[in-house]
Amino acid sequence: MSVLSINCGSSSLKYLLYDWDAQKVLASGLIDRIGLPDSNIVHKHNDQKIERKGKCADHRTAINLVLAFLQEAKVIHSLQDIEGVGHRIVHGGEKFSASARVDDAVLAEIKANGDLAPLHTPPNVVGIESARAVMPDTPQIVIFDTAFHQTMPEHAYSYALDYALAQKYKIRKYGFHGSSHRYVSERAAELLGGKNAWKLIIAHVGNGSSLSAVRGGKCVDTSMGLTPLAGVIMGTRTGDIDPAVVQVLADKLGEPLPQILNRLNKESGMLGVSGYSDQRDIIAGAENGDARCRLALQMQAYSIKKYIGAYLAVLDGADALIFTAGIGENSASFRQDVCADLGNLGIKLDLAKNKERGGERIISAPDSRVKVMVIPTNEEFIIARDVIEIVRGK
Structure with a gap:
């Protein structure tokens, strides 16, 4: 069983298929210039790099292209081989201090935080909605860049603004690259003793x-x-x-x-x-x-x-x-x-x-x-x- 990781930009989709039990990357790739007639499609599998040009109308089409490639290349036999889909989300706001399974309430909260990351949240949401449409029976999980930093004390994350305004509009330090900082801190603890x-x-x-x-x-x-x-x-x-x-x-x-x-x-x-x-x-x-x-x-x-x-x-x-x-x-x-x-x-x-x-x-x-x-x-x-x-x- 494998995990499909999806990272959507405004006109791109990066993916990685990971065999958790074998601790091995099975395939990865990038589709960019989504929505334009000359989209770039790159797949990597078994030390091979496959590049194509074509039209990819939207992110849902991009996900279908990824899934089609994975099956054509026999990386997976069917969609049932994918145990879950992980979506990297840039901003989780104040509510999310850990990763979460996507349901309508979680998706609504991500959209509500859209003004905190206006460049990143819309394509992140498109990626979630597209994956849910293409793989309705596969669990979708969101992993937030901000989550690891939610343990900061209030005096560290607060800005010296009008307190009421800061509270009303959620203006504070959130931090990013959380998955990286989390991984490195865990590995360091193991290596140090x-x-x-x-x-x-x-x-x-x-x-x-x-x-x-x-x-x-x-x-x-x-x-x-x-x-x-x-x-x-x-x-x-x-x-x-x-x-x-x-x-x-x-x-x-x-x-x-x-x-x-x-x-x-x-x-x-x-x-x-x-x-x-x-x-x-x-x-x-x-x-x-x-x-x-x-x-x-x-x-x-x-x-x-x-x-x-x-x-x-x-x-x-x-x-x-x-x-x-x-x-x-x-x-x-x-x-x-x-x-x-x-x-x-x-x-x-x-x-x-x-x-x-x-x-x-x-x-x-x-x-x-x-x-x-x-x-x-x-x-x-x-x-x-x-x-x-x-x-x-x-």
Whole structure:
């Protein structure tokens, strides 16, 4: 029996089929440019990559294409081989602190939170509704990016706004990348000794980036806020800025608020400073003497370093600092830049170990009070496990 994971964007659908009992990915793929005549359809199975062009009118059609491929390629024999469908949902609002089985009430609550994530919630809902229509007898489970962070105390998630307005409109810090932070915190506890009383700082750094402070397996603070725009500098997002910058840009450029927010989300961050959003291009540029690339790398490391310092204070010290996600797992120079000059705070890298590649590992020096670790994230595992636990009642 397998779990189908679906992640819907406004014009795309990513999927992954996971055999839970064998702990194995069976197939994965992407359909993008949905709604256009030249949709891209990519399936991966048995180390083979199949690419097609065609018309995919909507997300329901996309799901049918995925299911047809899985059966044609004999990955599954019938839809009955799929035990449940897991949907990654960006925003669960205040109500959802754990994954949930979809029914009409759950779907209505997700829609009610739509104004908290207007770019993400509509396609997430389309994915759920399309899967329910195509597979009406298969359990649908929603896994929320925000759920892991619901353990934050009120003083950590609250904004210093008019209290009544904040309560009325649910304006608060929610946090994101929850499945990744949850997986990494669990693996770290196992690697450190099996108990779940550790104090951890987790740096999920990819094109989108967030940090979390975790005590005893529970999140006590995280860097992203009401939306994924807040926090550290990212590939195309600004991270934390003075809110008045929005007004200045609107006045100077004569652009409406949605266009300004699009600039902050998609045209800023490392891209805005250096001209590149890919870390490899920025590092290459810096090595070739590009001053803006060097500046972008310095700003990124400084931004993350400040959050590490803040979370050391929040936790009253830490047992481990953990790097994960694309940049966090794969860029030794990034990790070295972040950890530089943190020795007095108990963080010292072993430079040779830091350059090693692959797998879970400790990269701190023997005399580092805080262990520095690399743990590759596995959000698909969390999604599949939650689906299995809810469907099987475990």
